[in-house]
Amino acid sequence: MSTEVDQHSSTLAQLRVPFYLFLNAASSIGIVVTNKLVFQVYNFKYGTLLTFIHFVITYLGLEVCRRLGVFEKKSVDLWKILPLCLSFCGFVALTNISLVYNSVGFYQLMKVLTTPLIAFIQTFFYNTTFTTPVKASLTIICVGVAIATVTDTDANMVGTLVATSALLVTAMYQIWVGTKQKELECNSYQLLYLQAPISAAILIPLIPLLDNLSTLTEIPSNETIVAILVSSILAFLVNLSIFLVIGSTSPITYNVLGHFKLTVILVLGFLVFGAPLTPQNVTGIVVTISGVVWYTHLKQNEKKPEPEKKTLEETGDQSRK
Template sequence: MVNKLVFKTYAFEFGTLLTVIHFVCTWLGLMLCARFGAFTPKAVSWRRLMGLCASFCGFVVLTNLSLQYNSVGFYQMAKVLTTPTVAAIQTAFYGKRLSLPVILSLAVICFGVGVASVTDVSMNFIGTVYALAGVLVTSLYQVWVGSEQKALQLSPPQLLYQQAPLAALMLVPLVPVLDPVSKLWSYPLTVGALAVILLSGTLAFLVNWSIFAIIGRTSAITYNVVGHAKLCLILLGGFLLFRDPLDWRNLTGISIALTGIFAYSKINLQQQAKAAAETAARKD
């Protein structure tokens, strides 16, 4: 909702630059947390993090290009494909197989999100290439966030503290390529605009931390489910706060998606309880 204020109300049209600001704010926020003892930074070779940072930058670039070359409907449909792509990567390369009830609940979620958010679907060759490449890179990034935390034995804030400045630096050269820089120098940076941009950066810090925590402590699939729940809240929030149109199709899709999210959560909790009971029985 705050980003919508930044882009629409204050006409800050520089999405890539805003992403750089987000990661700078994330890094500064983590520095502050580390100073007050929330976590202890752990040194990691920057070369080890280049793949993770590059995949994040690729995700940003390809997402922007997908939105530029595709209709909004096709762009949203491509985003929905991230969930099954993450599941396929985890199954093929990490041996994490999903149970049938989980697969069915994810199918319900994706179907509901599609009904709620996908409108006009028009496609072209170059736009399709960007969209599918964006789905693949985004999925790899989400999987790598979890696997790198385990491989490097880092907590979520420790890994994010190392990645944030590198990702910001890698995105800086892309700002003049992806953003209308000619308009940047004449942008009227009012106190209100600056305040909202800084608020967006502060929220990005909290969101980034939560993303790494969710993926690190659960899985990339669960993070996708949370992301779909967020989309439902964005649609409802847009209707309540900005008077965005919300018709029966949107409401039906949101209801279906939330049903799937509830089922996914219940199934996972039951599986966790069963696994804990089996572990306790083996110890006895």
């Protein structure tokens, strides 16, 4: 009986990470489409305000989960959680400012550099090692994304400084999402529950600085409010799944998933919104997906040798007895 329970638990554990990856991919792609409607169709072009609403809804969603017994509330010193909150708000603010001072091509190129920067930081500051094949697969993915998305790369002094700052803050945020769960002994639900209201509060003074609220002269229509609500629910799933994915795997795996989502979004833009798809885009998508498949294969194989080796050793011990 206990063996059947153990097997059932093992099966659930194996399915957990693929489910987290799927949840993040599906909700992230969904929110991109929904936000496109909010910004372009309903003309609600207030990105920082929308992010604030997202975090308020995320907190409320987690409060419902807590009351339903999904997780227990945990008290943590504010100063220990503040770096994570500040890095998130810095990431939001700096990426918005980066789009103001940089071309889309240069902005996208700097985003691609997040993956190698995280690998560098984890290698030299967190004693994480990456095999040569994994490094090669990550290189292929980054090159593919660059081919698919980067066009012009015009740069200037101020724009480069802002984009570099955004790159560093984004990398640290993703790393801390994983390390803080272990450091504070919190699960993904508990950590996001602590972060969401603090991040929302920090964003309040940034809203009038980053959004032109003077054009918000009337209450949004019912259709706009519904679209914002759908976007916020998807944001709750995105925020939660980020913590679940990074907590269960690594910031690098989350970045690989992000690059894969970008290729899917490019294809959806072509199929749903009629966006142009050039030979350069197609080449980049194919290269990226090839790298993602290779990386996935490598990570799956990393988990297999140990149990098999252990089983053989145990079998040998038993035969000698």
